[in-house]
Structures are given as C-alpha cells and as structure tokens.
Amino acid sequence: MTRRIRDVMSPAAVAVEPMTTVARAARLMREENVGDVLVTYDCDLFGILTDRDIVVRGVADGRDPDATTVGAVCTPPPVVTLDPDDTTDHAAALMRHHAVRRLPVVEHGGVPVGVVTLGDLAVADDPHSAQADISRAAPDH
Numbered sequence: 001m002t003r004r005i006r007d008v009m010s011p012a013a014v015a016v017e018p019m020t021t022v023a024r025a026a027r028l029m030r031e032e033n034v035g036d037v038l039v040t041y042d043c044d045l046f047g048i049l050t051d052r053d054i055v056v057r058g059v060a061d062g063r064d065p066d067a068t069t070v071g072a073v074c075t076p077p078p079v080v081t082l083d084p085d086d087t088t089d090h091a092a093a094l095m096r097h098h099a100v101r102r103l104p105v106v107e108h109g110g111v112p113v114g115v116v117t118l119g120d121l122a123v124a125d126d127p128h129s130a131q132a133d134i135s136r137a138a139p140d141h
Contacts, residue, residue: 005091006084008124009105009114015040016049018071022058025049025070036102036115039074044110045081047074050102081106084113088121095121 015038016025025037029051039047049070057073058065080098082091082105091103095118105114 002087002089003124004084005082005086005088005105005116006114008088008120009082009084009116010120011114013038013104013112013115015112016070017041018046018069018074020070021066022049022054022063022068022070022073023065026051026054026065035117037070038104038112038115039070040112043112045077045079045104045106045112046071047076048079048102048104049074079104081110082116083107088124091116092121 013036014028014032014034016028018039018041020039029035029037036048036050038045039049047070053073053075054065057063058068063073080094080100080103082094082103084105084107094103095101101118103116104112105116106112
C-alpha cells in the first residue's frame with residue numbers, strides 16, 4: 001500500500017554541522033539510538049553521516065575520530081532526498097537505484113525535516129514482516 005513519506009518518516013532527525021568531530025557524532029548517534037545523522041549547514045542539508053561512513057571512511061582509513069570532521073567522511077552533496085509528499089513507492093525506488101537504506105526528507109528547497117529508512121518502509125508496507133519486526137525491536141546494548 002502506497003503511503004506518503006510524511007506518514008512513515010522519523011521526524012526531527014538528529015543533525016550536526018560539517019565541522020563536528022566524528023567522535024562527537026558517534027556519541028550523539030549512540031545517545032539518540034540512530035544509525036545516521038544529517039549534516040547541515042545554516043539549516044540546509046550538506047550530507048548524511050551513517051554508522052557505515054564512520055567505519056568505512058573513518059576507522060578503516062586510520063583517521064582519528066577526535067580530529068576528523070563529519071564533513072570529511074559523510075556522504076557528500078548531492079544527497080538523494082525525498083519530499084514529505086513523495087510516496088513510499090518512490091522512496092523504495094530511490095533506495096534501490098542508489099543502493100542506500102536511508103533518505104533524508106527535505107522541504108522548502110532543502111531544509112531537513114526527517115529521515116525515512118528501509119525499516120520505516122518495511123513497517124509501512126507489511127507490519128508483520130520479519131524486516132518490520134527487526135526494525136521495531138529495541139537495540140541490544
């Protein structure tokens with residue numbers, strides 16, 4: 001069943017500025033229990049930083065997380081985004097085409113208003129699926 005992104009997205013996504021250290025962003029991700037943070041500058045989307053970006057572009061490259069900035073390791077512009085009025089089918093097509101699991105949701109020319117994940121789409125599409133169950137489960141700390 002096709003739904004609007006505004007109905008399935010996680011609103012009020014966590015955001016940091018490009019000059020934030022990777023270590024600070026990682027702590028924020030842990031505190032907020034999220035796998036990504038939006039990278040914004042003056043209320044505009046600059047990029048997105050995922051836990052995978054930290055590992056692949058930071059740790060694996062031997063970068064010091066206390067000295068490396070988010071702007072140096074995040075997925076840089078142009079970032080694939082959605083509008084809150086886009087459909088879940090459109091989101092799934094973009095995720096498939098760009099091989100990503102998360103998409104920032106922006107409005108008014110680039111102001112971030114949320115994030116939609118593959119898990120959000122799974123829950124919306126089939127709330128009884130294994131993916132939906134996994135997405136709803138509390139993290140194992």
